[in-house]
Amino acid sequence: MALIEIANLQVSFPQGNGHKIAVESVSFTVEAEETFSLIGASGCGKSTVLRVLAGLQRDWHGEVRLFGQAIAPLQRFTGQLRRDVQMVFQDPYASLHPQHKIGRTLGEPLKIHGEKHIPARINEALLQVGLHTAMAERYPHQLSGGQRQRVAIARALLLRPKLLLLDEPTSALDMSVQAEILNLLNHLKREHGMTYLLVSHDGEVIAHMSERAALMENGHIVRHFSRADLQAGEHHSAQG
Numbered sequence: 001m002a003l004i005e006i007a008n009l010q011v012s013f014p015q016g017n018g019h020k021i022a023v024e025s026v027s028f029t030v031e032a033e034e035t036f037s038l039i040g041a042s043g044c045g046k047s048t049v050l051r052v053l054a055g056l057q058r059d060w061h062g063e064v065r066l067f068g069q070a071i072a073p074l075q076r077f078t079g080q081l082r083r084d085v086q087m088v089f090q091d092p093y094a095s096l097h098p099q100h101k102i103g104r105t106l107g108e109p110l111k112i113h114g115e116k117h118i119p120a121r122i123n124e125a126l127l128q129v130g131l132h133t134a135m136a137e138r139y140p141h142q143l144s145g146g147q148r149q150r151v152a153i154a155r156a157l158l159l160r161p162k163l164l165l166l167d168e169p170t171s172a173l174d175m176s177v178q179a180e181i182l183n184l185l186n187h188l189k190r191e192h193g194m195t196y197l198l199v200s201h202d203g204e205v206i207a208h209m210s211e212r213a214a215l216m217e218n219g220h221i222v223r224h225f226s227r228a229d230l231q232a233g234e235h236h237s238a239q240g
Contacts, residue, residue, distance in 0.1 A: 040216035092148035103136030146177035
């Protein structure tokens with residue numbers, strides 16, 4: 001079953017006296033429990049697609065369906081849809097409030113959704129991503145970059161989403177830490193049966209994570225890659 005169905009997606013932004021087209025006529029599907037990746041250079045439109053699917057970019061044209069449900073432009077995600085779709089951003093430090101302890105940051109989405117047993121849920125989430133529960137009493141600046149990204153992943157997992165949107169989740173990290181985070185994401189995907197849509201410009205990350213991928217250039221998808229294509233490294237030559 002396709003969890004994501006996109007047809008002729010278009011997104012533009014005001015620029016001067018006109019508009020700049022960021023995404024034009026993009027179409028693809030993502031099946032349940034697969035990792036599908038969008039690869040391409042900075043500014044090609046891949047993160048804008050992710051923001052549409054996260055409900056952060058609401059001004060768009062085309063057809064979008066999530067979990068079989070049609071999504072309308074300008075629609076605010078609420079209820080189950082808001083729980084089922086979560087996003088992990090590129091910069092773990094920028095996505096965490098610098099003056100809030102980690103426990104408060106993790107607890108806020110649980111409070112918003114009326115969840116119970118919040119301290120236990122926070123401890124469970126921290127342990128799931130390989131962090132000690134004592135991390136709940138620390139501030140973001142007291143954690144390493146890799147630890148902060150693990151906290152960001154823990155926060156995304158708290159509402160037990162079906163779809164995780166990953167926007168360059170390791171590009172701000174050292175190479176050694178990148179591998180740890182990617183392996184963690186793969187483990188969590190298998191454990192919870194989640195679906196990932198990953199955005200990256202890093203061919204090695206794409207090959208390590210993905211069943212399928214698509215290359216974007218100037219707001220268009222210009223080529224699709226199967227798992228066999230990715231294993232053969234065809235996405236590297238296409239990017240070059």
